[in-house]
Amino acid sequence: MSESGLMKRILEKVMEKVKETKKIGEDDPRRVIHSIKVGLALTIVSLFYYFRPLYDGFGQAGMWAILTVVVVFEFSVGGTISKSVNRGVATLVAAALGVGAEYLADQCGEKGEPIVLGLLVFVLATISTFTRFFPNVKRRYDYGVLIFILTFSLVAVSGARTTEILQLAHQRLSTILIGGATCIIISLSISPVWAGQDLHFLISANIANLAASLQGFGGEFSLSPCDGSGSTVSFKDDKEKSYLQSHKSVLNSKAMEESLANFAWWEPGHGRFKLNHPWKLYLNIGGLVRQCACQIETLSGSCIYINSKSQATSEFQQKVQGACVTMSIESSKALKELATSLKNATFPSSSSSSSSVEIHLHNSKAAADELKNIMEKSSFLPMEVDLEDMMPILVVASLLIDIIKLVEKISVSVNELAHKAG
Amino acid sequence: MSESGLMKRILEKVMEKVKETKKIGEDDPRRVIHSIKVGLALTIVSLFYYFRPLYDGFGQAGMWAILTVVVVFEFSVGGTISKSVNRGVATLVAAALGVGAEYLADQCGEKGEPIVLGLLVFVLATISTFTRFFPNVKRRYDYGVLIFILTFSLVAVSGARTTEILQLAHQRLSTILIGGATCIIISLSISPVWAGQDLHFLISANIANLAASLQGFGGEFSLSPCDGSGSTVSFKDDKEKSYLQSHKSVLNSKAMEESLANFAWWEPGHGRFKLNHPWKLYLNIGGLVRQCACQIETLSGSCIYINSKSQATSEFQQKVQGACVTMSIESSKALKELATSLKNATFPSSSSSSSSVEIHLHNSKAAADELKNIMEKSSFLPMEVDLEDMMPILVVASLLIDIIKLVEKISVSVNELAHKAG
Numbered sequence: 001m002s003e004s005g006l007m008k009r010i011l012e013k014v015m016e017k018v019k020e021t022k023k024i025g026e027d028d029p030r031r032v033i034h035s036i037k038v039g040l041a042l043t044i045v046s047l048f049y050y051f052r053p054l055y056d057g058f059g060q061a062g063m064w065a066i067l068t069v070v071v072v073f074e075f076s077v078g079g080t081i082s083k084s085v086n087r088g089v090a091t092l093v094a095a096a097l098g099v100g101a102e103y104l105a106d107q108c109g110e111k112g113e114p115i116v117l118g119l120l121v122f123v124l125a126t127i128s129t130f131t132r133f134f135p136n137v138k139r140r141y142d143y144g145v146l147i148f149i150l151t152f153s154l155v156a157v158s159g160a161r162t163t164e165i166l167q168l169a170h171q172r173l174s175t176i177l178i179g180g181a182t183c184i185i186i187s188l189s190i191s192p193v194w195a196g197q198d199l200h201f202l203i204s205a206n207i208a209n210l211a212a213s214l215q216g217f218g219g220e221f222s223l224s225p226c227d228g229s230g231s232t233v234s235f236k237d238d239k240e241k242s243y244l245q246s247h248k249s250v251l252n253s254k255a256m257e258e259s260l261a262n263f264a265w266w267e268p269g270h271g272r273f274k275l276n277h278p279w280k281l282y283l284n285i286g287g288l289v290r291q292c293a294c295q296i297e298t299l300s301g302s303c304i305y306i307n308s309k310s311q312a313t314s315e316f317q318q319k320v321q322g323a324c325v326t327m328s329i330e331s332s333k334a335l336k337e338l339a340t341s342l343k344n345a346t347f348p349s350s351s352s353s354s355s356s357v358e359i360h361l362h363n364s365k366a367a368a369d370e371l372k373n374i375m376e377k378s379s380f381l382p383m384e385v386d387l388e389d390m391m392p393i394l395v396v397a398s399l400l401i402d403i404i405k406l407v408e409k410i411s412v413s414v415n416e417l418a419h420k421a422g
Numbered sequence: 423m424s425e426s427g428l429m430k431r432i433l434e435k436v437m438e439k440v441k442e443t444k445k446i447g448e449d450d451p452r453r454v455i456h457s458i459k460v461g462l463a464l465t466i467v468s469l470f471y472y473f474r475p476l477y478d479g480f481g482q483a484g485m486w487a488i489l490t491v492v493v494v495f496e497f498s499v500g501g502t503i504s505k506s507v508n509r510g511v512a513t514l515v516a517a518a519l520g521v522g523a524e525y526l527a528d529q530c531g532e533k534g535e536p537i538v539l540g541l542l543v544f545v546l547a548t549i550s551t552f553t554r555f556f557p558n559v560k561r562r563y564d565y566g567v568l569i570f571i572l573t574f575s576l577v578a579v580s581g582a583r584t585t586e587i588l589q590l591a592h593q594r595l596s597t598i599l600i601g602g603a604t605c606i607i608i609s610l611s612i613s614p615v616w617a618g619q620d621l622h623f624l625i626s627a628n629i630a631n632l633a634a635s636l637q638g639f640g641g642e643f644s645l646s647p648c649d650g651s652g653s654t655v656s657f658k659d660d661k662e663k664s665y666l667q668s669h670k671s672v673l674n675s676k677a678m679e680e681s682l683a684n685f686a687w688w689e690p691g692h693g694r695f696k697l698n699h700p701w702k703l704y705l706n707i708g709g710l711v712r713q714c715a716c717q718i719e720t721l722s723g724s725c726i727y728i729n730s731k732s733q734a735t736s737e738f739q740q741k742v743q744g745a746c747v748t749m750s751i752e753s754s755k756a757l758k759e760l761a762t763s764l765k766n767a768t769f770p771s772s773s774s775s776s777s778s779v780e781i782h783l784h785n786s787k788a789a790a791d792e793l794k795n796i797m798e799k800s801s802f803l804p805m806e807v808d809l810e811d812m813m814p815i816l817v818v819a820s821l822l823i824d825i826i827k828l829v830e831k832i833s834v835s836v837n838e839l840a841h842k843a844g
Contacts, residue, residue: 020556038551039544047536050539121465125464149492
């Protein structure tokens with residue numbers, strides 16, 4: 001048994017891995033294409049140097065082209081360009097400084113040379129490493145600084161003469177150029193992955209996630225029994241409700257958005273944004289969306305915690321509940337409208353969806369006003385329910401009013417984006 | 423003027439940069455030490471290869487030691503070990519496979535060789551690149567896969583004979599070993615930066631941030647005029663209030679926590695945690711803390727939005743307000759107590775601070791119960807205030823009740839951690 005049992009377990013493990021692999025590929029087919037692109041770039045550069053008649057002349061230079069391709073080829077066009085430019089410029093600057101250091105050390109005699117070189121490497125490496133802690137440098141030029149330290153040390157310690165170094169630098173730069181250019185060309189020509197576009201889709205997906213959560217919330221809310229036997233705000237185990245989870249991914253998307261925006265900064269104009277990508281506007285919208293997700297998180301949380309007592313619903317509570325359902329459904333529709341128009345790049349302003357968003361926003365605000373009306377009148381009603389039972393629904397109502405205000409802000413920002421995209 | 427004006431502007435720019443540099447260094451002096459450590463490691467390795475009598479024998483091998491130091495030396499011990507191990511193991515495996523590929527290609531004759539090699543490079547690079555999309559691989563072995571692709575391609579394309587490759591591989595591995603060992607030894611011996619410890623301090627700082635926000639909130643709340651002329655929940659421009667901002671940094675700390683936890687996984691036992699770092703527990707606490715930050719964000723938001731009308735306060739509202747102040751101040755104290763005991767590693771269970779946390783939690787829960795009492799009695803009171811004016815304070819009260827529940831959960835998790843650290 002033990003042997004066949006072992007085989008079975010191994011087979012199960014393998015099947016699991018196969019399933020995982022398939023899922024990762026299906027989640028984003030561009031991952032498969034990207035892998036093939038990297039394989040292609042590497043094969044081209046490898047064979048180029050394998051066949052090159054100048055192979056022996058270039059010495060180890062071919063190695064640098066392969067190294068460049070492996071290290072520089074990123075998933076998005078922006079990432080690839082960012083690393084290529086960083087690598088090229090840093091190598092150039094570091095090589096020039098390295099030659100200078102070599103010349104300086106040469107003047108100090110045979111005994112002084114290693115001391116001067118060691119000192120220079122130490123000082124430059126220390127200063128450069130420290131600059132990597134600057135937020136601006138870390139965001140855009142981290143890789144460049146790394147390559148700068150590397151190249152400077154290599155050139156300074158090489159012990160070669162200036163003329164040799166110049167020849168070496170020329171070779172190395174040309175191979176880096178070939179490697180980087182191969183990556184950029186393949187990255188651009190075979191189904192390019194634009195970080196700017198990914199940011200665009202991420203923001204629209206996040207808005208859609210909020211809409212799904214709010215819709216689920218509204219639906220759940222209107223289904224809760226009003227026959228007098230159930231509580232006002234009733235939720236089953238929230239883990240069963242997937243739509244109450246969809247806003248959670250939004251809460252932690254900031255790091256992702258920022259890295260995409262950084263890569264988008266490097267990308268040439270593409271698609272709708274001809275000159276430069278309005279990544280700052282996208283980050284603004286992302287911030288608002290996250291704020292809204294936070295409110296929704298509180299909304300779902302406060303309902304689950306507070307709702308412990310089941311009380312008969314009064315006419316007043318039913319009215320408030322009705323207003324809450326309208327508010328959440330209508331603001332959800334407005335968000336959904338915004339998300340699809342953003343996703344399809346048919347910006348609200350340029351199509352009929354603008355008025356559609358407006359209508360839903362208007363409806364939700366009308367429901368909020370109605371709620372205020374109900375509240376104001378409440379002081380003249382005979383109060384038969386105690387405040388503790390009222391609290392959950394009041395909290396929900398108040399949170400929904402806040403959410404509508406945020407949805408309005410998001411709508412304004414999306415419109416601003418539409419103007420940019422003109 | 424133009425020339426002196428230009429000089430002035432340049433001088434201003436320089437002064438600005440100097441200030442920024444000073445601030446970055448003062449914010450975390452370990453950054454300066456880290457920079458010096460990198461400089462030191464690089465100088466040692468550089469000079470070792472500069473003076474080495476075997477220099478010519480090793481050829482370009484010294485280069486690999488420098489390259490290893492530059493690329494592998496990370497801020498934390500865990501990061502450095504992770505990259506060193508990844509680099510070493512990946513080079514070993516890739517070199518072995520590369521030799522196999524070279525041997526295989528050799529068997530296919532002169533014409534077949536480049537085809538077989540190109541095919542092998544393509545297939546392995548494609549598959550390896552795809553594995554980088556697996557979350558588990560990406561988290562721990564991303565750098566290793568990169569080095570694997572690089573080394574395999576280099577060895578396969580080198581066109582060298584198997585015996586030459588074996589010699590080359592031996593040299594390269596030994597240089598990588600020297601480079602990696604230098605980094606790890608320096609990283610461990612000169613004021614080591616433990617990612618596990620950083621995670622520990624980050625979580626405790628986040629808890630302290632929540633405490634600061636809640637305390638600021640409670641203070642602001644109790645100061646609001648109760649003489650009948652002011653509103654119940656009064657807030658000035660929230661941007662002036664720095665303590666109302668301190669929870670915001672917590673909201674986006676997930677990426678940071680996870681990266682620190684990943685590095686902590688690589689670190690040997692240190693400090694309080696002898697065998698392995700309970701990074702999973704820390705991530706749990708981090709999640710709870712973030713949930714709490716979300717509630718506080720809603721708390722500060724809902725007060726600013728809703729509070730538009732100024733109404734005379736009734737006796738009832740004053741009572742509720744009093745309970746809210748007690749709840750926020752007491753839960754803030756409990757959090758502060760938890761944060762300091764966590765920071766100083768005098769875990770609650772092992773000192774008097776445990777009872778102190780308990781007392782504050784008890785007080786805050788008592789205030790919540792009192793609030794419920796007030797609410798229940800409210801139905802018998804003559805209701806003179808309309809509900810719309812009551813809403814802000816009711817929402818605040820409800821949110822505070824939720825926050826207290828989260829604080830209790832955080833306290834339980836911190837105690838669990840204390841048992842592990844025992």
